[in-house]
Amino acid sequence: MTSTEPDRTTVAPGVPGTRPTRQRRAVGEVLASFDDFRSAQEIHTLLGQRGESVGLATVYRTLQLLADAGEVDVLRSEDGEAIYRRCSSTHHHHLVCRSCGATVEVEGPAVERWTSAIADEHGYVDISHTLEIFGTCRACAG
Amino acid sequence: MTSTEPDRTTVAPGVPGTRPTRQRRAVGEVLASFDDFRSAQEIHTLLGQRGESVGLATVYRTLQLLADAGEVDVLRSEDGEAIYRRCSSTHHHHLVCRSCGATVEVEGPAVERWTSAIADEHGYVDISHTLEIFGTCRACAG
DNA sequence: CCCTGAATTGACAAGCGTTCTCAATTGTCC
């Protein structure tokens, strides 16, 4: 029970959250099919319409994984609902038309530096921030 | 039934949302008793501790009124819960401890300018923005 | 190719914050 025993020091044969399943692929495809922010429930409905049956809980879990991995942006609509969108991997913010929802990704190195500086100045650590800009886009303004 | 009838052209004797009741006064007093953001439920609890019994639904309604009137700031904590705070009238942002809720009001003229510039650049008008910084304050970080 | 075990899923229940309902109460104005 010693010499023949295989190496068991690696406790986990696979790391959770990495298995490519039908459901995860389907969620990824749906995310690629639109450019604006959608709620988990909307995404779940879209999956149904595509004929890809995926449980609602799985949709939530997958979106959480993708968000943790930085592959989707999550933000809260005004009524507190979480909405998701696939995103470029860099940190950025959004300029959103409050009328039609058209979204522009914007980067703001100056803002990043500013928030860090402010946080340092007050002794806050482990910083995150949310910045969204709302306005009316050219098309909607007429 | 015609000549003796009083003038009925004024449909509304009073405008809703303006009556100073015990409950609304109590909520106002509690709001004045702290400086950081609190959830509606916390405020409801604080009212109870003060001996001022106010229904939870009334707390929500009152906070909504105050928010509409611009007398309190509302923002969403990272998990989507609405949190409230009486506010100074100037535009500002918040550095909030995600552990204890300690809040610092910060102004960022640079950020204001930056958001305006970005919006102009993309043809968006009638701009507003939300910017909140979350972190762990010195006390909570240990 | 089959076996084993962990990862993953789905249906459902549960949790939580928020809003709605409606009868009872309160404040305002005549």
Add this chain to the structure above:
DNA sequence: GGACAATTGAGAACGCTTGTCAATTCAGGG
């Protein structure tokens, strides 16, 4: 004081999100 709208409170209802847990699926070794 009286009438009537505004307001309240208790609880139900609601919508989003997360937890539960047995059943299923995937990866890798034998």
